[in-house]
Amino acid sequence: RYPGPESVPEEGVLYVIVRESGVCVTTGDRPQIFLDRNPKSDGCTVERIQYLGHRGAAPCYAAEIAADTPVPEGMEHSAVRALYGRIPEDELAIAALAVQIVDFDRTTQFCGRCGAKTSQSRTERAKICPACNRIAYPRLSPAIIVLVKDGEKILLARSPRFSPGMYSIVAGFVEPGESLEHAARREVREETGVSVRNIRYFGSEPWPFPDSLMIGFVAEYAGGEVIADNNEIEAAGWFDRDHLPLLPSTMSISRALIEWWRGGR
Numbered sequence: 430r431y432p433g434p435e436s437v438p439e440e441g442v443l444y445v446i447v448r449e450s451g452v453c454v455t456t457g458d459r460p461q462i463f464l465d466r467n468p469k470s471d472g473c474t475v476e477r478i479q480y481l482g483h484r485g486a487a488p489c490y491a492a493e494i495a496a497d498t499p500v501p502e503g504m505e506h507s508a509v510r511a512l513y514g515r516i517p518e519d520e521l522a523i524a525a526l527a528v529q530i531v532d533f534d535r536t537t538q539f540c541g542r543c544g545a546k547t548s549q550s551r552t553e554r555a556k557i558c559p560a561c562n563r564i565a566y567p568r569l570s571p572a573i574i575v576l577v578k579d580g581e582k583i584l585l586a587r588s589p590r591f592s593p594g595m596y597s598i599v600a601g602f603v604e605p606g607e608s609l610e611h612a613a614r615r616e617v618r619e620e621t622g623v624s625v626r627n628i629r630y631f632g633s634e635p636w637p638f639p640d641s642l643m644i645g646f647v648a649e650y651a652g653g654e655v656i657a658d659n660n661e662i663e664a665a666g667w668f669d670r671d672h673l674p675l676l677p678s679t680m681s682i683s684r685a686l687i688e689w690w691r692g693g694r
Contacts, residue, residue: 433480491527574600579650586665622656
């Protein structure tokens with residue numbers, strides 16, 4: 430919530446420690462993302478501190494430590510996605526937010542219009558240029574992801590970036606001037622050669638790697654032969670419930686869409 434404290438309080442503060450694109454968590458069977466002391470007290474080189482909000486009565490901050498500094502005592506470094514299933518979902522969301530806000534601070538130190546040094550807004554999550562009054566907000570890159578159905582089969586595609594044998598549903602970024610529905614039609618057609626109809630909203634998922642918002646849709650096959658574009662997609666085809674390939678992690682909206690379909694809904 431805003432406004433945050435005018436300065437970082439000396440006591441009663443929770444820190445999420447960010448290093449590069451990951452966070453630090455306590456060691457042991459039940460890792461925690463919060464540190465109840467300033468990481469400087471552990472000898473860490475703190476690059477920046479960004480207010481995240483309050484957790485109960487405690488103000489919560491993301492503290493970025495230098496890549497070559499040791500992590501605080503009793504903690505270890507982890508990628509955010511690797512924490513799925515190891516920590517509660519609300520803490521996973523806070524860890525992802527911390528990484529995203531630290532990256533926002535890193536990349537907005539200077540105004541993109543005039544080059545002047547920016548300052549932190551006190552009333553909202555934004556950077557203000559004192560020279561030209563430009564306001565910069567955290568970047569959010571919308572992307573669509575589409576489950577295409579044809580009778581009892583769905584269209585799955587394989588990116589060359591995937592793990593061996595893994596397939597997923599079609600996804601891609603929204604381009605300037607597009608509606609979400611237009612982006613869904615375009616991505617499916619460009620990557621697989623297939624046309625779709627009856628596009629319906631399914632749900633959304635923040636995907637801060639580093640700054641995407643995934644918007645999920647269900648669509649029906651309208652025509653066309655499946656032909657992989659051999660750029661974004663190296664293989665694509667129709668799969669029924671009894672012959673599914675290796676699928677994405679259960680933490681992803683792509684898997685949620687597939688499981689929704691697999692359940693006959």
